[in-house]
Amino acid sequence: MRAGVLACLCSALALPACHSPSGAPAGKVAVVPDMGPPGWREQLHDGSDGRDWPAFGRTYGEQHYSPLDQINRDTVKRLGLVWSYDLPPGNPASGPIEVGGTVYTATGYAVVRAFEAATGRLLWTYDPKAPEVSGHKLRQGWGSRGIAYWNGKVFIGTQDGRLIAIDAKTGRPVWTAETMGKDDQRFISGPPRAFDGMVIIGHGGADEASIRGYATAYDAETGQQRWRFYTVPGDPSKGFENKAMAMAAKTWAGPWWKYGGGGTVWNAITYDAESDTILLGTGNGSPWNRKIRSEGKGDNLFLCSIVAVDAKTGAYKWHYQINPGESWDFNAAMDMELADLTIDGKPRKVLITAPKNGFLYVIDRTDGRLISAKPFVTTTWAKSIDLKTGRPVEEPNIHYEKGPVTFRPTPVGAHSWPPMAFSPQTGLVYIPAIDLQVTYDDSGITAANWQRVGGMALDYGVRPDIEVPKGEKTQGYLVAWNPVTQTQAWRLPMPGHFNGGVMATGGGLVFQGHPDSSFTAYDAANGKTLWTFDARAAVVAPPITYMVHGRQYVTVIAGMGTSAGLFGPLLAKFGIDYRTQARRVLTFALDGKGTLPPKIPYTPKAVSDPDFKADPVAAKVGEAIFNMRCAVCHGGGAIAGGTAPDLRTSGAIVSPETFDAIVHDGMLVPNGMPRFEELSAEDRAHLRQYLRMRADGLRKGKP
Structure with missing residues (x-):
C-alpha cells in the first residue's frame, strides 16, 4: 500500500555514479548541442500546442491527447487517406511518433523507419537484426510496441535487450547500451521514455523465468548508465541496494529470491516534470502463485505497484500497491496519465490509471495517497477498494487458497497495454476495456513439487482458464469515464475483446481501431460514431496526430500483432491470417483521396495430411x-x-x-x-x- 515519503532514501542507491555526456567532472554540466528541430523540447510538455507527437503518449504526462482541432466534430467527415506504406511480416501493433515533419515507426523486431510525414516518402530504415542475436529471449515477446525521441535521436529497445540511439536524420546508430545480461531470460517489448537528457527502459519476462524486475536510466547523449531501480528485493545475504529494498523485503517470506520475484517494468513509465519524478508501473509476481514464491504470505512489494523515484538519481520517493500479495497477473503496468483535477473543490495533482484488475484509480501523484477507485468493468474478485487503507476488500478464496476460484476480470486484463487517453477538454478518460472471466486452479501444485520449466516457457504455478462469461456476447468496450466523480459518461460495445489504443483530440474526437478492420472517430462527449474507415486489416496500435505546414494529420499502423493474437479462438471470426494480412502505415488528413486494395479474405484450411493417424x-x-x-x-x-x-x-x-x-x-x-x-x-x-x-x-x- 501507500508508504510515506522517505526523504532519507534520496541518496541511498548503491549504484554507479552518474556521468555527464562528455565525461565532465561531477557537478559540472557539459554543453550538449541542440540537434532537434526548433521547439522540440517544449513539445514534450503536456501544455504544448500539439504540433508534434514526440513520445509514446505524446507528452511526459502520457495523456494520449492532442489539442489540435483542425480535424473536429464538424470536419471529420472529410477525413481521408493521404498515404499508406506496406510493411513486411512482423509485429505492426506499435505506436509511432512524429517530430519536425518526420514520422518514425518501430515494427517487427525493432525495425525503425522514418517517413516524410506529408507524403509518406521513406527516408531511411534501421534493422538491429534482433532475432538473430536474441537466443531464448526470442521465445517471448513479439517485437516493439513503441519508440522515443530526444535531441535528434530516436530510441528503440530490442528483443535481445539492447537500447539503441539512432540519428533521427540519417538512421545510423549513435550508441548502444546492453540493458541486461546476454543469457538473462528477459526481453524488451515496451517503448522507452526520454526525459531531461535521459532515456529509461524496463523489460519483460516474469511470466516465463525466475527474474527480478528493474528499470534503468541512461544518458541520452552517451548511453552511460545513470541509475537503476530494482522493483523487488534480492538475496538478503548479498545485502540490499538501498533502504527501499530492505523495507520491501519485510513483505516477502521464504527464499523468494530463488524464484526471482518478478515485478518487471515492461510497459508503463511516466515522467512528472513538475516534481522531477519517474513513475514506474510494475508487473506480476514470478511465479504468479504467491504460495510458491512467498509461502502464501506478505504483500510482496513492489509487485503490481506504482513506484515513484527521483528522476535524477533513481532514489525511492513513494509507492502505492494496486494488488497486495498479487496472485493473478493483475499487474499495474498499464499506462498512467497525469492530470490536474479539481476534486471536492480543491485542485489536485493526480495520476490516473486503469490497471488489469478492473478498477480505475485516481492517486495523488505528490505523495501516492489514494483519492478514489471504482470498477469500470464487472469485477467479482473484490467488493471495493478501501479508501482509508488503499487496500482491496477481497472476496473469499480469491487467492485460491481453498481450491479453484472463478471471477472477473482475467490476466488478460480489464485493460491491457493498448493505451487509454485523458482529454483535458472533456475531463474524461477513454478506456479500451476487456470483459472476460477466469478460473484459477492450482490443485496438485505446491512449492514442494513445483519446478519451473526452463527455456522461457509459460509456467505460472497455477492453471488459469479464461473464457467468455456465460450468456454474454460482448467481450470488449470503449468506456468514457469521469475520474473526478468516478462515474461512467458513456460506454460502447466493441466487436471483439482486444481493441486498439485510444487517442483524444481538441477537436472533440476520440480515435480507436478494432480487430474487424475499422478505424473510427467518436464524439468525445457522447460516443456517437462520426467517421469510420475500412483499414483492410485489424487496428490494434494507438494512433497519433500532428501538424505539418498548417495541415493536421492522423497516423496509425494497421495489422494484428503482440499479445493481442494470443486468444485466436476469440479472433477467428475476423479472418486474420499472419501470412496474408496487410500491415500498413496509414496517414489521414482532411480531403485525402487515397485508397487501399481490397482485403484478402481468409478462412483457415487445414493442410493435407493423408498419412495422419490419431494418437x-x-x-x-x-x-x-x-x-x-x-x-x-x-x-x-x-x-x-x-x-x-x-x-x-x-x-x-x-x-x-x-x-x-x-x-x-x-x-x-x-x-x-x-x-x-x-x-x-x-x-x-x-x-x-x-x-x-x-x-x-x-x-x-x-x-
Missing part, C-alpha cells in the same frame, strides 16, 4: 508442450490470431524433417521463429502429433 495419448502430451512453448504466439488451441502463423494450415507439420529443422535447428530464426533445441525427438513427435490432430479437426469442421 490421443501422444497428442495430449504434445498439447502440454504447445501450451507452454507455442501458444503465446500461435494461439490457444493452435488457433492463431494473426501474431504468428496458424500451424493447422502449415505444411511443416506434415514433414518431420521440416518440422525438426524449424523447431530444433532454428531454420526460421531470422523470421522471428525461435529455436527449441532442448526438445527431444520424442517431444517434437508429440508436439507434431498434437498439431496434426488439430489440423484433422479443422478438416472435419471442428475448429
